[in-house]
Structure formats: C-alpha cells, structure tokens
Amino acid sequence: MDRRYFLATSGIALAAASSLTWAGDKQGTTSSERGKRPKPTPTPITTKSRVIVIGGGMAGATIAKYLRLWGDGIAVTLIERNPTYTSNIMSSMVLTGQRTLSSLTYRYDTLLSAYGVQVFNDDVLEIDTVGVRVKLASGTILSADRIVLAPGIDFDDVPGLGTSDRMPHAWKAGPQTTLLAQQLASMTDGGTVVLTVPKVPYRCPPGPYERACLIGDWLKLKKPKSKLMVLDANPAIVTEADNFTKAFALHGITYVPNAEVTQVDPVSSTMSLSTTMGSFNANVVNMIPRQKAGKLVAIAGLNNSPDGRFAVVNQLTYASTVAPRIHVIGDASATAQPKAGHIANQEAKVCADAIIRSLANLQPDPAPVTNSACYSTITMSQASWLTAVYQYNPATAAMAAVAAGSGASVGWSAENFKEMNTWFTALMADSFA
Ligand SMILES: Cc1cc2nc3c(=O)[nH]c(=O)nc-3n(C[C@H](O)[C@H](O)[C@H](O)COP(=O)(O)OP(=O)(O)OC[C@H]3O[C@@H](n4cnc5c(N)ncnc54)[C@H](O)[C@@H]3O)c2cc1C
Known part of the structure; x- marks a missing residue:
C-alpha cells in the first residue's frame, strides 16, 4: 500500500507544536472539522497536522518513526522524560554479568536526523484530552491533532x-x-x-x-x-x-x-x-x-479497564474509548495481546496507520494483524522461544490469538540463544534506528 498517496506537501514539516496558555485559549487544529466531513475520499494531510507522542520507549519511539515514515506531512513531537532509553528486554542478563546497561541503551538522535521527529526531553504532567494538549514539567504547553500516550507501566x-x-x-x-x-x-x-x-x-x-x-x-x-x-x-x-x-x-x-x-x-x-x-x-x-498503566493514564482519566489499571482502546485505532483523539499503545493499553516490547512495536504501527488514515478522513484498516516473538533464557547460554499472532475479530471488536500462528519451542537450545540476539537487534533497530 502506498501510504503517501494522500500527502499534499513533500517538504519536511518540523514546525514545533505551538506553545499555548493552558486555560481559555482556542485550539489550533482543524482535525475535528475534518472528522465531521462525510466525504469518504482521502483528504490531503497538511503540514499543520501534528501528533504528540508521550513516552519514548518501545511503543513511543516506533510510532514517532513510522508516523514520519508513512505520513511525512505530519509534524511529530516525541516527549520523553529520560535523555536515553534503556531496554528492559535482555536486562535480566545484567544480573548475571552477561550484559551491561550501556549495551542496552538507545539514543533518540536517529529519530530526529533520519526521520525528522522533534524530541523533547521533558516530563508530561497533564493531558487535556478534549483540547488535545499536554502540559510539561518545564511549563511548556503543546497542542496537536492527536496525542499518542505510550508511558509504559507503573507499580502498586x-x-x-x-x-x-x-x-x-x-x-x-x-x-x-x-x-x-x-x-x-x-x-x-x-x-x-x-x-x-x-x-x-x-x-x-x-x-x-x-x-x-x-x-x-x-x-x-x-x-x-x-x-x-x-x-x-x-x-x-x-x-x-x-x-x-x-x-x-x-x-x-x-x-x-x-x-x-x-x-x-x-x-x-x-x-x-x-x-x-x-x-x-x-x-x-x-x-x-503488581502493575498498572503509567500514571499519566490515570491522571488523564483514561484508566477505564474494569480493574481501573489500564486504558481501554478501540483495537483498530488504539484511540481511547473515552477520548477519541488520544491513542494509548504499548503496555498501558488493555488488550488481550501480551505486554511485550515486540507487541508494543506492532501496536505502534497499527496506530500510526490508523492516525494517518484518520487525518486523511479515511477509515482504519478493518483487519489488522500483529505478532510477537519472545525468547526466554533458560540457562546462561540456552533459550526457548514463544510466538503468537493476533488478528482483529469484528464479532468481539478485539485482537484475538490465532491458534495456527502461535506456539512455543519444545525445550531450549544454544541455537535459540543466538537467534534471540538477532531478533533483539532487529527489533531495537526497527524501533530506534
Ligand atoms: C526483564 C524484562 C524482560 C523483558 N523481555 C522482553 C522480551 O524478551 N520480549 C518482549 O517483547 N518484551 C520484553 N519485555 C517487555 C517490554 O520491555 C515492554 O513490554 C515494553 O518496554 C513496553 O513498551 P512501552 O513503550 O509500552 O513502555 P516502555 O518501553 O517502558 O516506555 C515507556 C516510556 O515512557 C516514558 N514516560 C513515562 N511517563 C512519561 C511522562 N509522563 N513523560 C515523559 N515520558 C514518560 C518512560 O520514561 C519510558 O521511556 C521485558 C520486560 C522486562 C522488565
């Protein structure tokens, strides 16, 4: 599919999301007007389309990159509280001295230099889910057409x-x-x-x-x-x-x-x-x-799963079911898919595609498929593997495991351990490079 067919401009849109005062100001976007148009044909995305991504982990870094790759009329601002990202995946090997944390550290430079993502090193304190704005610890306020919330988890x-x-x-x-x-x-x-x-x-x-x-x-x-x-x-x-x-x-x-x-x-x-x-x-x-969505989800009132821990989303778009212009991906959302980095990467791509379509007044892909691979270190040099495929089920409006695509290794091996490193390198490159 050519994701660029609806682009009106080819220039790189790096305009910073505007800084506004928090109360009493008017919104600077026209996405709600676009959303009301009955016309089913693609609407050009203008350079004014803006997306704010909160959290530069597995989900957030991936969606920031793919929003720019697939929808290059969109200005993307990624807000992450830490200057670099440290991968949880493989981090248990730090405990046995087989890895260092620095070998698991990823920078945000490539997201800017290769894809034009604007990266803010700041902490998001509040989200205005109606006005589609965020308030940062630095006092800056940013507005957008859509916000993607990818803050990971917090603990009880x-x-x-x-x-x-x-x-x-x-x-x-x-x-x-x-x-x-x-x-x-x-x-x-x-x-x-x-x-x-x-x-x-x-x-x-x-x-x-x-x-x-x-x-x-x-x-x-x-x-x-x-x-x-x-x-x-x-x-x-x-x-x-x-x-x-x-x-x-x-x-x-x-x-x-x-x-x-x-x-x-x-x-x-x-x-x-x-x-x-x-x-x-x-x-x-x-x-x-015990875990729950990153605390911003509750602060924004999006923690509407039955136990109040995670955000319920439309599983075609990852839009919150209580705030349609706020999307929640990765560990913070409530779906049947596992809370895993590979799935966070996959959800990010489904969500990026849905946002790009939505900004062009198009319907989301009605049949998304995601997959997850996972290797488990069974010894310090051998691993097992687990894989799962999920497909959207229109009857339940939810992603459901596809039995034919799911399985686990019988036992473990040194070969799997080697493949685990290849899989990890590819996943992290797809998210951060
Ligand atoms: C030991 C361990 C091993 C794992 N192994 C695997 C594996 O083998 N395979 C696999 O697929 N998954 C694995 N995972 C799971 C994987 O790490 C998570 O599922 C994945 O990181 C989730 O991505 P995320 O983007 O939702 O959250 P994260 O990757 O945690 O990213 C969230 C980001 O949001 C930022 N943030 C939060 N709140 C704010 C705020 N208010 N303002 C600004 N920034 C904010 C955080 O600083 C963080 O960088 C493992 C996890 C652990 C702990």
Missing part, C-alpha cells in the same frame, strides 16, 4: 516496603537493575534469593520465570550452596509452563503458586515476606509488584 505500592530500596523490582531497566546485580554479587554463598511474580496482567509474561532461570543457573555456578524461591501470585506458571517447569527442576528452584505478597519487612538483616501461602525469609528479594 508494596505494603511495608515504603521507600526502602532493599527489595528492587528491576522491572524498569536502570538503577534498580544495577542494585539487584550488586545484591546478588555480594550475597554470601548459602543465602536465599526470593523472586516474586505479580498477578497478571504484567509486563512480559515469561519475564519473571526466565529471570529466575538465569539467576538459578548463575547461582549453581557462582554460589552453589544458595537457594532460589519463586513466589507466584498466580495459580500456575502463566506461560511456557512446560519449559519453565522442567527448567526449575533443572536449577533446583522452589516454585510456590498462589503466593501473593501481603506485607514485607525490608528492615531486618534477614528480610521477610508475608504471603497468602505463608511467610518467607530471604537475603536478596527481587520484589516485582
């Missing part, structure tokens, strides 16, 4: 943890990953490590189990008298159960299902966790709390 508070950093989640790669790596390295041989798995839905379904496998393999090598225990708030291993069950037996990992953490004590020299399956002591605790 853990009772008893307070502000202690003794039980890192390391579930957003960064300082917590370094801290957990240091704690594991300095633990005396013979100590106990506990890793907790939160209730679904959480970011990266196989992630906690693959991390447990890596740590288990590493402990066997470095601290063979130590123990590893997985406390799972879910009734069973949530994905790739065959492979992980076998791997836990291989590494001597104790697995406790239905163990939801109710209270922790991070203060005593031996830390403790109270759970629905009893109390446990540990020397190192990787406490992965």
Whole structure:
C-alpha cells in the first residue's frame, strides 16, 4: 500500500507544536472539522497536522518513526522524560554479568536526523484530552491533532516496603537493575534469593520465570550452596509452563503458586515476606509488584479497564474509548495481546496507520494483524522461544490469538540463544534506528 498517496506537501514539516496558555485559549487544529466531513475520499494531510507522542520507549519511539515514515506531512513531537532509553528486554542478563546497561541503551538522535521527529526531553504532567494538549514539567504547553500516550507501566505500592530500596523490582531497566546485580554479587554463598511474580496482567509474561532461570543457573555456578524461591501470585506458571517447569527442576528452584505478597519487612538483616501461602525469609528479594498503566493514564482519566489499571482502546485505532483523539499503545493499553516490547512495536504501527488514515478522513484498516516473538533464557547460554499472532475479530471488536500462528519451542537450545540476539537487534533497530 502506498501510504503517501494522500500527502499534499513533500517538504519536511518540523514546525514545533505551538506553545499555548493552558486555560481559555482556542485550539489550533482543524482535525475535528475534518472528522465531521462525510466525504469518504482521502483528504490531503497538511503540514499543520501534528501528533504528540508521550513516552519514548518501545511503543513511543516506533510510532514517532513510522508516523514520519508513512505520513511525512505530519509534524511529530516525541516527549520523553529520560535523555536515553534503556531496554528492559535482555536486562535480566545484567544480573548475571552477561550484559551491561550501556549495551542496552538507545539514543533518540536517529529519530530526529533520519526521520525528522522533534524530541523533547521533558516530563508530561497533564493531558487535556478534549483540547488535545499536554502540559510539561518545564511549563511548556503543546497542542496537536492527536496525542499518542505510550508511558509504559507503573507499580502498586508494596505494603511495608515504603521507600526502602532493599527489595528492587528491576522491572524498569536502570538503577534498580544495577542494585539487584550488586545484591546478588555480594550475597554470601548459602543465602536465599526470593523472586516474586505479580498477578497478571504484567509486563512480559515469561519475564519473571526466565529471570529466575538465569539467576538459578548463575547461582549453581557462582554460589552453589544458595537457594532460589519463586513466589507466584498466580495459580500456575502463566506461560511456557512446560519449559519453565522442567527448567526449575533443572536449577533446583522452589516454585510456590498462589503466593501473593501481603506485607514485607525490608528492615531486618534477614528480610521477610508475608504471603497468602505463608511467610518467607530471604537475603536478596527481587520484589516485582503488581502493575498498572503509567500514571499519566490515570491522571488523564483514561484508566477505564474494569480493574481501573489500564486504558481501554478501540483495537483498530488504539484511540481511547473515552477520548477519541488520544491513542494509548504499548503496555498501558488493555488488550488481550501480551505486554511485550515486540507487541508494543506492532501496536505502534497499527496506530500510526490508523492516525494517518484518520487525518486523511479515511477509515482504519478493518483487519489488522500483529505478532510477537519472545525468547526466554533458560540457562546462561540456552533459550526457548514463544510466538503468537493476533488478528482483529469484528464479532468481539478485539485482537484475538490465532491458534495456527502461535506456539512455543519444545525445550531450549544454544541455537535459540543466538537467534534471540538477532531478533533483539532487529527489533531495537526497527524501533530506534
Ligand atoms: C526483564 C524484562 C524482560 C523483558 N523481555 C522482553 C522480551 O524478551 N520480549 C518482549 O517483547 N518484551 C520484553 N519485555 C517487555 C517490554 O520491555 C515492554 O513490554 C515494553 O518496554 C513496553 O513498551 P512501552 O513503550 O509500552 O513502555 P516502555 O518501553 O517502558 O516506555 C515507556 C516510556 O515512557 C516514558 N514516560 C513515562 N511517563 C512519561 C511522562 N509522563 N513523560 C515523559 N515520558 C514518560 C518512560 O520514561 C519510558 O521511556 C521485558 C520486560 C522486562 C522488565
């Protein structure tokens, strides 16, 4: 499909979104007028079409790039609070010393130099979902025709943890990953490590189990008298159960299902966790709390899933069901697709296409398909794989797994481990380069 057929201009539109006062000003766009036109033929996108993307992670970086690639009349502003992005994918290997965080760090330069995305290093504090504007920590206010919200996840508070950093989640790669790596390295041989798995839905379904496998393999090598225990708030291993069950037996990992953490004590020299399956002591605790959409989603009133944790979206366009010009993609949205970087990349492309069509007064693609591949490190040098394909089901108005396209490896291999690196490099290049 030629996505450029509706473009009126070929010049690069790098105009900054206008700075306005927050209250009482008028909107600078005509998208709502365009939206009301009954004419079904493509309407040229003008250089005045603007999209603001909030969050430069897997979803946000990808959509910023593809909005520029496929709809080059659109001015795209990406707002990200951190100057660089650190990939969560592969970050568990920092714990075993196989990766450094710097090897997982991505810059935003190419989005600007190759695609013309304007990047703001700032924190979005508020969204005006009707006026389609954002307020930044710097005080700047930006307006657009559409906003794409891709803020990832935030965590529930853990009772008893307070502000202690003794039980890192390391579930957003960064300082917590370094801290957990240091704690594991300095633990005396013979100590106990506990890793907790939160209730679904959480970011990266196989992630906690693959991390447990890596740590288990590493402990066997470095601290063979130590123990590893997985406390799972879910009734069973949530994905790739065959492979992980076998791997836990291989590494001597104790697995406790239905163990939801109710209270922790991070203060005593031996830390403790109270759970629905009893109390446990540990020397190192990787406490992965329950998750919800990045807090901006709730601040904007878009957290309308039944449990109030994520944003319900039209799954053809990723527009919020309560704010049609605000789109929510990646881990923050509520769909049956897993909260995964590969899926975030795919949702970004479906959403970019839908926004470009919408700005041209066209209907979205009625039959989007997404896919996800995932490799799990079962040992420090071998991996398993999991793949899934999702297709829009008009009867349920939702993306649903296609059985024929989904599956998992039987066992694990060094070959898969090699392919995992190839897959990762390609995914990150598609998102950031
Ligand atoms: C240990 C681990 C292993 C994983 N392994 C895999 C894997 O093998 N395969 C896979 O597909 N997925 C994997 N994932 C999941 C993957 O990392 C996430 O699903 C993916 O990052 C989600 O993308 P996102 O864009 O929604 O969120 P993120 O990538 O987290 O990006 C969100 C961005 O928004 C920014 N932001 C948030 N709020 C604001 C604000 N108010 N203002 C400005 N910026 C803001 C944040 O700084 C961040 O950069 C793994 C995750 C973990 C933790």
